[in-house]
Amino acid sequence: MAKRTINSKLFSEAQKYLVGGVNSPVRAFNYVGGDPLIIKRGHGSKVYDHDGNEYIDYVLSWGSLILGHAFPDVVNAVKAAACDGLSFGTTNIKEVELAKLIHKAIPFVEKIRFVNSGTEAVMSAVRLARGHTGRDKIVKFENSYHGHADYLLVSGGSGLATLNIPQSPGVPRSFIKDTMVLPYGDFRKLEEAFELHGREIAAVLVEPVGGNYGVMPPDTGFLRHLRKITDRYSALLIADEVITGFRFSFGSFMHRSGVLPDLICLGKIIGGGLPIGAYGGGGKIMNKLAPLGKVYQASTFSGNPVVMQAGISTLKVLALSGGRYRQIERFAELLSSAIERAARSCNIDLKVSRFGSMFSLKFERKDDFKKFYRGLLRSGVYFAPSEFESNFVSFAHTKKDIDDTINLIRVILAKI
Numbered sequence: 232m233a234k235r236t237i238n239s240k241l242f243s244e245a246q247k248y249l250v251g252g253v254n255s256p257v258r259a260f261n262y263v264g265g266d267p268l269i270i271k272r273g274h275g276s277k278v279y280d281h282d283g284n285e286y287i288d289y290v291l292s293w294g295s296l297i298l299g300h301a302f303p304d305v306v307n308a309v310k311a312a313a314c315d316g317l318s319f320g321t322t323n324i325k326e327v328e329l330a331k332l333i334h335k336a337i338p339f340v341e342k343i344r345f346v347n348s349g350t351e352a353v354m355s356a357v358r359l360a361r362g363h364t365g366r367d368k369i370v371k372f373e374n375s376y377h378g379h380a381d382y383l384l385v386s387g388g389s390g391l392a393t394l395n396i397p398q399s400p401g402v403p404r405s406f407i408k409d410t411m412v413l414p415y416g417d418f419r420k421l422e423e424a425f426e427l428h429g430r431e432i433a434a435v436l437v438e439p440v441g442g443n444y445g446v447m448p449p450d451t452g453f454l455r456h457l458r459k460i461t462d463r464y465s466a467l468l469i470a471d472e473v474i475t476g477f478r479f480s481f482g483s484f485m486h487r488s489g490v491l492p493d494l495i496c497l498g499k500i501i502g503g504g505l506p507i508g509a510y511g512g513g514g515k516i517m518n519k520l521a522p523l524g525k526v527y528q529a530s531t532f533s534g535n536p537v538v539m540q541a542g543i544s545t546l547k548v549l550a551l552s553g554g555r556y557r558q559i560e561r562f563a564e565l566l567s568s569a570i571e572r573a574a575r576s577c578n579i580d581l582k583v584s585r586f587g588s589m590f591s592l593k594f595e596r597k598d599d600f601k602k603f604y605r606g607l608l609r610s611g612v613y614f615a616p617s618e619f620e621s622n623f624v625s626f627a628h629t630k631k632d633i634d635d636t637i638n639l640i641r642v643i644l645a646k647i
């Protein structure tokens with residue numbers, strides 16, 4: 232398995248023209264070393280490189296592809312939509328259809344605005360919160376990642392954790408002076424921050440389940456407290472559900488947990504694999520956006536018909552798939568517990584963190600993760616190339632995929 236000679240040549244070529252051979256830093260595999268994967272095609276739970284190697288994929292475009300790669304209903308509908316024109320820059324009925332589907336799944340999203348990425352969704356939701364409240368400060372939590380907007384690149388997870396950049400050069404000090412970073416789950420620090428600055432805080436921004444510093448399971452008590460304290464000070468609660476939206480059920484994590492935010496940010500899954508972001512909430516706040524209100528936000532490609540169709544076709548499948556959500560959760564649980572058991576029997580200090588169908592691994596020694604990771608790639612298993620990124624199970628994964636992965640991992644761990 233896994234000669235990657237063509238892959239190496241292609242990556243050298245990529246490095247000539249793309250910065251580091253990639254268009255997003257974690258893709259470069261800096262954390263684990265070695266050439267990154269250049270993927271040629273994907274079907275179901277598998278991706279294939281140019282050397283003809285097959286990999287069971289647990290990255291799934293960073294959690295976007297809950298149905299797996301090239302799901303036929305989605306691909307066919309996207310083809311048909313493309314044949315009718317790629318972009319209009321006017322309202323098209325697919326936008327309305329996707330908005331309706333999301334409203335049905337997440338009723339507090341009375342109105343929605345589609346954008347092109349999760350980053351844009353969060354940036355725009357924060358602008359709206361500031362415009363609505365007339366306040367400047369925002370609260371975010373340590374190690375949470377909300378996209379790459381300047382003022383949110385403070386103690387971010389994801390690539391920032393992997394590369395150890397506490398805060399990116401190019402972000403002026405003045406841009407982050409209104410960003411308050413607090414430890415997640417710390418009630419006392421939160422109270423103190425609000426006592427000091429409560430009337431200047433526009434919003435608290437939270438990832439209800441952390442997905443960018445390894446999987447951080449939710450603290451529902453803390454989320455409820457966030458709701459209470461933001462209400463007390465008339466600040467908004469913004470849930471960044473770019474990963475968690477439609478990941479655990481047909482809808483949002485917050486809606487299911489009974490803590491309703493004022494605004495929600497979505498992305499990843501709702502685009503069915505095409506670039507998307509969205510933010511939404513109650514009409515009263517959302518109507519402050521232009522053209523009805525004064526808060527400006529615009530984009531050439533927002534609501535693109537082909538993207539909307541990928542989202543519609545994906546959500547329609549998810550709407551009918553209640554039981555499949557339980558299945559992917561069970562698969563992730565099987566994998567996680569088998570990995571932990573195998574590690575224990577080899578005396579390797581390894582923790583698996585899991586919530587629903589998301590999981591991440593943390594080795595006591597980073598070198599062990601690197602060895603483990605190279606073993607995985609050689610055996611045909613593609614995990615996230617960093618301990619800070621999440622892995623995902625999709626509806627396309629079979630019991631055989633899971634069993635095969637477990638057996639391969641047992642062998643790899645025994646060799647470490």
Ligand SMILES: *Cc1c(COP(=O)(O)O)cnc(C)c1O
Binds near residue numbers: 351353377471498508
């Ligand atoms: C991926 C992600 C984003 C950013 O989305 P992009 O589409 O990559 O811009 C924001 N927040 C969270 C929680 C994410 O996981």
